[in-house]
Structures are given as structure tokens and as C-alpha cells.
Amino acid sequence: MSVSPALLIAVIAVTFIASRRRCVTPYPPSLPTWPFFGNFFSIPTRVPWKTYADWSKILHRDLISVWAFGQLTVVINSKKAAKELLERRSAKYSDRPFPPIIKLLGWDFGTGMLPYGDKWRTRRRLMHKHFHFNAALAYRPLQEAKVHDFLRHVHGDKWRFERYLRVAAADISLSISYGHGVGDPDEDRFVRAAEDSMAMLSGAVFPGAMVVNVFPFLRHLPEWLPGMGFQAYARRCKEITSDMINTPWDSVKQGMVDGTARPSMASTLISQMREPSAGEDTEDAAKDACVITYVAGADTTVAAVTGGVLALLLHPQVQRRAQKEIDTVVGRDRLPGYEDRQSLPYVEAVYREVLRWMIVAPLSLPHAAYEDDVYEGFFIPKGAQVIVNLWAMLHNPDEYPEPEVFKPERFLTYDGTLTDDDVKIVFGSGRRVCSGLHVADSTVWLLLVSTLAVFNIVPAKDEHGNEICAEVACTDGLVSHPLPFQCIFETRDNEAEVLLSQLKEAD
Ligand code: HEM
Structure with a gap:
């Protein structure tokens, strides 16, 4: 076979140009690297978002590289770069990295983890149908009822808000997805399977957590070899994950046969599956969308509200000012509701500051580059993992002076109206933005404003009567919670007592 000289020259030219382009277009800067290991030894396991923000300052760049074993992770540390890459160039940055461990753990189902493609699109569309702004309005009566349950429970047991918050968050998401109410979360099979599965996922995906993410061929080696412990871990997780996906779905199916199923996302989707127009992937996609509603929605809501409780505990003056606003706008003879939201700017500022x-x-969910790209002279190759450092963006002292200080006023103008910064960036951006943001936003807001209306959050005391100090620190992982702290939800006064005693148990 003869090769035309012109073709040969063209191939050489293209290869040369491509290699030149790589030479002249550098990767985003990184700290000094070791041969082969890259920055592996400096990759932080505790609060990595702070370290990445520090590296970004040291390197004077909002986009930085982190190398490990030849794999590149690009970290975005500014809102400007996030807007440009994730929104304006969203077609290039809507992929997700898909480390081998995800499939081994059985987590290759949910919208959040899937690579950019048809499987993701089908699930994303289902989520959108059930959670876009207007669809989410339909859940408000349920949210109000469950938030009132939370108040009632805490009123009866003022030391254990975390427990009842977990119940409320699980109850809202499982009622929406399966019509399933949660009594005791520790005894609930759905909740336990989901919490166990998520904990195992969280422990397996952070950089450096699992050797198989760096050397995918290891998944083919026998389990008895040293270092292959991840295989048993993955098998166990896959079983729990399968239980988490299938058990509630099957129970709704059975309930529909018995006539006991309550209306839910699952019951709607199961009915639609029976229609002749339903496609092949329908049942799997529908199951996935339902389970992700709990998986993505419950723990995040608990984390957000717990952060808010901690902030309010440490800032009694913020509680007093918010309560004054609620008392003036809403009065003392009813609880605040969604209809009051526009009229409570200070409470809104508190809510935004809680999220910030x-x-x-803090590191959103990782994105991945779908094709080669160049940003401000730096090369981002197809396949590079792209981490979105939301913490760095929302703790940028140029935009948020004294970022560590909890200061709701930063969201208010001099005349008391709200600034344009709605901090919605905490829900991500671009095509992979949080599917449940409207429900999340309304649940977290309502939990905070309702709590403020009837309780004072005060420090717990030790056996000597001394106040127990709460520490401002948080956990690592995909979802970050404040470290456990103690506080008491004290009923504000007689008027609050009357309101609380009128609350009825939600169905
Ligand atoms: C305070 C509560 C919540 C916060 C802070 C939050 C935040 C986030 C963030 C940062 C992302 C990643 C966005 C990105 O990749 O750019 C995300 C993704 C996602 N969230 Fe939420 N979320 C919350 C609640 C919820 C709820 C209640 C649901 C479901 C009803 C939900 C469903 C999802 C889904 C399905 C994704 C994956 C989207 C995709 O990859 O296409 N989230 N969320």
C-alpha cells in the first residue's frame, strides 16, 4: 500500500502543530511537582477547599492545576472563571469525571455522578419535570406541614434538634419521591441504606482515597493480593446501594397494586411507564430520579440548616434582629409562611449568609472537560477533572470583607433592601446546576424562619451550669456538616408557646 507524500506531510504537520500548541499553551500553574507523583504529597485531606484557595493566592491565578500520577485536576477559584467556563462554555464543562470506583460501588446511576450524555439527559429531564420552579410550588404545603412537625418535636425535646432536623429532611424528600413518611430515621430501612451507601461513596471518591482511581487496571487483579481491600468495600457498597434504589421503588409498586400507595413522584412515574409511549430506559431512569431526590436532597438540607443553627447560636444579636422583623411583619398570632418571604429582607439576608x-x-460536585479548551492562555485538556471551589468564591475577601465573620448585613444595602447577590452559586452553575435548588431553597428558608419565630437558640450548659462553647469547624466529604455541637431550642415566650401548642401532627 502506498501512502501519498501529501498525506504524510499533512499528518506530520498536524502532529507538529499539535505538539507546538501544547508547548506554547501551558497548563494552569501549579505548585512545584515531584516527578511521577506530582502534587500528590501535598494534596490536603482536611478542608481541601481552604488549601486550594491558598494555592490560588500563592500562584496569583484563579485557575490552578493539581497533579497526581500524571492526572490533571484544574481548580476554579473565582466566580469570574466559573461563569466563563461553567456557564458561557457549558457544553465543554458539563461532563463529570467517572473514576472506576463509582461503577464498582454501584453509584453509576444518579444524575449527579453520570457523565454528560444520553443517560444523564434522560434523568436530568425527569428531575426538571418534577423540580422546576413551578413544579416545586406544589410541594409547599408538604414542606410547611413537615417543618411544623419539626417545631413540634423540638418543642417537646429541646436538646435534640439534629435528630428532628434529620427526620424533617428525610420526611420531605421521601414523601416527595415515594410518599413515604419517616418516623425514627435510625429504624427506617430506606434512610439507613441511603446513609450507609452515601458514607461509603464519600469515603471513596476524594483525591487519593482509592488506589483504583489512579490505576484502574487494579480492579481486574485478584482480591487476595495486598492492597485490593477496595474490592470487598465496593461489593458491600454495591449491595447497599442496590437496596437503596430498589426497595422503596418496589414498595410503591406493591402499594399501587394494594391500593395503599400515596401520591408521589414514584407513583406518577410508574403510572406513566404503563403508557405505550414510554421508552426502554424508562423504569431505570425513573427509579434513579426518585432515589437521587432523597440522596441529594436530605443530607444537604440537614447540613445547611445545622450551619444556620450554629451561626444563630453564636450570634444572639442576629436572632433578636430577625425576630423583631418577623414580629413586625408577621405578627405573633401565626407562623411565618412563604407568602411573607418578600417582606422579610433581614431574614433573607440571614438565610443568604448561612449558605455563604x-x-x-464547598467543592461542589466535580466537573470534567468534555473537550480541549484554552482559558486566559492556559490549556485545559479533554478529560481533566475540574473542581469548582465554591468556598474560595464565597470567602473572597475582596467581595466579602472579613469572610469568616457571620454578617448578614453584607447582603443589605444602606436603605435595608437586599443586594443583587443571591448566593445561588452555592447550588452550582451551568448545565449541571443543582436540580433540586427550588425545593432546597424553600425548605431551608422555612426551617430557619420558623425556628426564629418561636425559639431562642441558646448554649447548652454542663453539669456545673457553665455554658458549653460551640466550635466553628466542619467535616470533610462531598457534603460538609458543622462538627457536632450542643444547644437548646428555648421557647421564646408565652405567645410562641401558644403557637407551638396549636401545631398538629402532619398526616
Ligand atoms: C441546601 C441544599 C442543597 C445544596 C446546597 C445543593 C448543592 C448542589 C451542588 C453544589 C450541586 C453540584 C452542581 C454542579 O455540579 O455544578 C448539586 C447537584 C445536584 N443536586 Fe443539589 N443541593 C441541595 C439540595 C438538593 C435537593 C433538595 C435535591 C433534589 C430534590 C438536589 C438534587 C441535585 C441533583 C440531582 C444534582 C446533580 C445535577 C446534575 O449533575 O445534573 N439537591 N447540588
């Missing part, structure tokens, strides 16, 4: 101060997903 202790960010629920």
Missing part, C-alpha cells in the same frame, strides 16, 4: 458562611458542598 458554612458552605454545604
Whole structure:
């Protein structure tokens, strides 16, 4: 076979140009690297978002590289770069990295983890149908009822708000997805399977957590070899994950046969599956959309509200000012509701500061570059993992002076109206923005404003009567929670007592 000289020259030229382009277009800067290991030894396991923000300052760049074993992770540390890459160039940055461990753990189902493609699109569309702004309005009566349950429970047991918050968050998401109410979360099979599965996922995906993410061929080696412990871990997680996906779905199916199923996303989707127009992937996609509603929605809501409780505990003056606003606008003879939201700017500022101060997903969910790209002279190759450092963006002292300080006033103008910064960036941006943001936003807001209306959050005391100090610190992982702290939800006064005693148990 003869090769035309012109073709040969063209191939050489293209290869040369491509290699030149790589030479002249550098990767985003990184700290000094070791041969082969890259920055592996400096990759932080505790609060990595702070370290990445520090590296970004040291390197004077909002986009930085982190190398490990030849793999590149690009970290975005500014809103400007996030807007340009994730929104304006969203077609190039809507992929997700898909480390081998995800499939091994059985987590290759949910919208949040899937690579950019048809499987993701089908699930994303289903989520959108059930959670876009207007669709989310339909859940408000349920949210109000469950938030009132939360108040009632805490009223009866003022030391354990975390427990009842977990119940409320699980109850809202499982009622929406399966019509399933939660009594005791520790005894609930759905809740336990989901919490166990998520904990195992969280422990397996951070950089450096699992050797198989760096050397995918290891998944083919026998389990008895040293270092192959991840295989048993993955098998166990896959079983729990399968239980988490299938058990509630099957129970709704059975309930529809018995006539006991309550209306839910699952029951709607199961009915639609019976229609002749339903496609092949329908049942799997529908199951996935339902389970992700709990998986993505419950723990994040708990983390956001717990951060808010901690902030309010440490700032009694913020509680007093918010309560004054609620008393003036809403009065003392009813609880605040969604209809009051526009009239409560200070409460809104508190809510925004809660989301900013202790960010629920400080590194968002990782994105990946879908094709080669160049940003401000730096090369981002196809396949590079792209981490979105929301913490760095919302703790940028140029935009948020004294970013560590909890200061709701930063969201108010001099005349008391709200600034344009709605901090919605905490829900991500671009095509992979949080599917549940409207429900999340309304649940977290309502939990905070309702709590403020009837309780004072005060420090717990030790056996000597001394106040127990709460520490401002958080956990690592995809979802970050404040470290456990103690406080008491004290009923504000007689008027609050009357309101609380009138609350009825939600169906
Ligand atoms: C305070 C509560 C919540 C916070 C802070 C939050 C935050 C986030 C963030 C940062 C992302 C990643 C966005 C990106 O990749 O750019 C995300 C993704 C996602 N969230 Fe939420 N979320 C919350 C609640 C919820 C709820 C209640 C639901 C479901 C009803 C939900 C469903 C999802 C889904 C399905 C994704 C994956 C989207 C995709 O990859 O296409 N989230 N969320």
C-alpha cells in the first residue's frame, strides 16, 4: 500500500502543530511537582477547599492545576472563571469525571455522578419535570406541614434538634419521591441504606482515597493480593446501594397494586411507564430520579440548616434582629409562611449568609472537560477533572470583607433592601446546576424562619451550669456538616408557646 507524500506531510504537520500548541499553551500553574507523583504529597485531606484557595493566592491565578500520577485536576477559584467556563462554555464543562470506583460501588446511576450524555439527559429531564420552579410550588404545603412537625418535636425535646432536623429532611424528600413518611430515621430501612451507601461513596471518591482511581487496571487483579481491600468495600457498597434504589421503588409498586400507595413522584412515574409511549430506559431512569431526590436532597438540607443553627447560636444579636422583623411583619398570632418571604429582607439576608458562611458542598460536585479548551492562555485538556471551589468564591475577601465573620448585613444595602447577590452559586452553575435548588431553597428558608419565630437558640450548659462553647469547624466529604455541637431550642415566650401548642401532627 502506498501512502501519498501529501498525506504524510499533512499528518506530520498536524502532529507538529499539535505538539507546538501544547508547548506554547501551558497548563494552569501549579505548585512545584515531584516527578511521577506530582502534587500528590501535598494534596490536603482536611478542608481541601481552604488549601486550594491558598494555592490560588500563592500562584496569583484563579485557575490552578493539581497533579497526581500524571492526572490533571484544574481548580476554579473565582466566580469570574466559573461563569466563563461553567456557564458561557457549558457544553465543554458539563461532563463529570467517572473514576472506576463509582461503577464498582454501584453509584453509576444518579444524575449527579453520570457523565454528560444520553443517560444523564434522560434523568436530568425527569428531575426538571418534577423540580422546576413551578413544579416545586406544589410541594409547599408538604414542606410547611413537615417543618411544623419539626417545631413540634423540638418543642417537646429541646436538646435534640439534629435528630428532628434529620427526620424533617428525610420526611420531605421521601414523601416527595415515594410518599413515604419517616418516623425514627435510625429504624427506617430506606434512610439507613441511603446513609450507609452515601458514607461509603464519600469515603471513596476524594483525591487519593482509592488506589483504583489512579490505576484502574487494579480492579481486574485478584482480591487476595495486598492492597485490593477496595474490592470487598465496593461489593458491600454495591449491595447497599442496590437496596437503596430498589426497595422503596418496589414498595410503591406493591402499594399501587394494594391500593395503599400515596401520591408521589414514584407513583406518577410508574403510572406513566404503563403508557405505550414510554421508552426502554424508562423504569431505570425513573427509579434513579426518585432515589437521587432523597440522596441529594436530605443530607444537604440537614447540613445547611445545622450551619444556620450554629451561626444563630453564636450570634444572639442576629436572632433578636430577625425576630423583631418577623414580629413586625408577621405578627405573633401565626407562623411565618412563604407568602411573607418578600417582606422579610433581614431574614433573607440571614438565610443568604448561612449558605455563604458554612458552605454545604464547598467543592461542589466535580466537573470534567468534555473537550480541549484554552482559558486566559492556559490549556485545559479533554478529560481533566475540574473542581469548582465554591468556598474560595464565597470567602473572597475582596467581595466579602472579613469572610469568616457571620454578617448578614453584607447582603443589605444602606436603605435595608437586599443586594443583587443571591448566593445561588452555592447550588452550582451551568448545565449541571443543582436540580433540586427550588425545593432546597424553600425548605431551608422555612426551617430557619420558623425556628426564629418561636425559639431562642441558646448554649447548652454542663453539669456545673457553665455554658458549653460551640466550635466553628466542619467535616470533610462531598457534603460538609458543622462538627457536632450542643444547644437548646428555648421557647421564646408565652405567645410562641401558644403557637407551638396549636401545631398538629402532619398526616
Ligand atoms: C441546601 C441544599 C442543597 C445544596 C446546597 C445543593 C448543592 C448542589 C451542588 C453544589 C450541586 C453540584 C452542581 C454542579 O455540579 O455544578 C448539586 C447537584 C445536584 N443536586 Fe443539589 N443541593 C441541595 C439540595 C438538593 C435537593 C433538595 C435535591 C433534589 C430534590 C438536589 C438534587 C441535585 C441533583 C440531582 C444534582 C446533580 C445535577 C446534575 O449533575 O445534573 N439537591 N447540588
